Amino acid sequence: MATPGYVDEKAAILRRLRRIEGQIRGLERMIDDDQYCINVLDQVSATTRALQAVALQLLREHMSHCVTEAVAQGGRGAEVKLNEASAAIARLVRS
Amino acid sequence: MATPGYVDEKAAILRRLRRIEGQIRGLERMIDDDQYCINVLDQVSATTRALQAVALQLLREHMSHCVTEAVAQGGRGAEVKLNEASAAIARLVRS
């Protein structure tokens, strides 16, 4: 298996994900404690934005490394990688 | 503290949140295992959608109970609840 584009940022991405895991557990506690709906909703929005930030970082690393390398090598591989990245961006924009 | 609108759905919402917590831990394992960027991104999109579904369920319960009760009582309290719900929806649409 090839090295992923985010290899130099693994520690930073894992830290972000562990913080998001903590936010989810915080949400579970809020529900358990019957916290007010609107306060829970605001925490869900904050967690969603944190997840989107992880997605944007992964995408940036993917383009700077995997897509860049494929384009530098040229040919059919470059096109495949560009189509794949475009499809992932579309899913991200729509989610 | 008043009973929150989602009180009858607590078990279902907690189940959803625990599943999302599992998805986040799955993402951590994917990063740890150097999984391919696009595969990680797709799991992030799936997790974001699952979080949005929780937000939509909380909002539905909030409107069916908290907002409905405030409107039935009428007066200034109804207006406050409607403005508060509108603001929460705006944050949700923009997150």
Add this chain to the structure above:
Amino acid sequence: MATPGYVDEKAAILRRLRRIEGQIRGLERMIDDDQYCINVLDQVSATTRALQAVALQLLREHMSHCVTEAVAQGGRGAEVKLNEASAAIARLVRS
């Protein structure tokens, strides 16, 4: 046909929509003039946000009037209106 919830805001909503129509025509001119992709993209994002603001205003008026009236009358009609509003919010969050 009943009066829609936004009846008192018709002029304001029409003004917003005409401004958005102008933004769309501005986008057509940018494409016609071969403007740089990123500049066009930023104008598309601004136009999307302007459309979302119209949606949020329509939704706020709908809840303050149509949903509120149905809830005040109670019964099955209130439930129908709440379900309908929840479904519209879900489509908005996912679009």
Add this chain to the structure above:
Amino acid sequence: MATPGYVDEKAAILRRLRRIEGQIRGLERMIDDDQYCINVLDQVSATTRALQAVALQLLREHMSHCVTEAVAQGGRGAEVKLNEASAAIARLVRS
């Protein structure tokens, strides 16, 4: 001024934008005719999705041409283009 990435798709993009302009005018007529809030909202959602589709097409063309050329030439220009594209994607995801 350089040729934009979407140059081969100008006609298709202009067609999409003119259709969206028609959707906006349709929204103005709906408001003018006091159409039901939820029906208007659904048309706003459809128009927002059509605008997002234009953004995704512009982005795909930008990556396949402008970013690809900059990467093929290498150096600082490639990095600038990748950062610029990442920032545009972030604005798109958040709008």
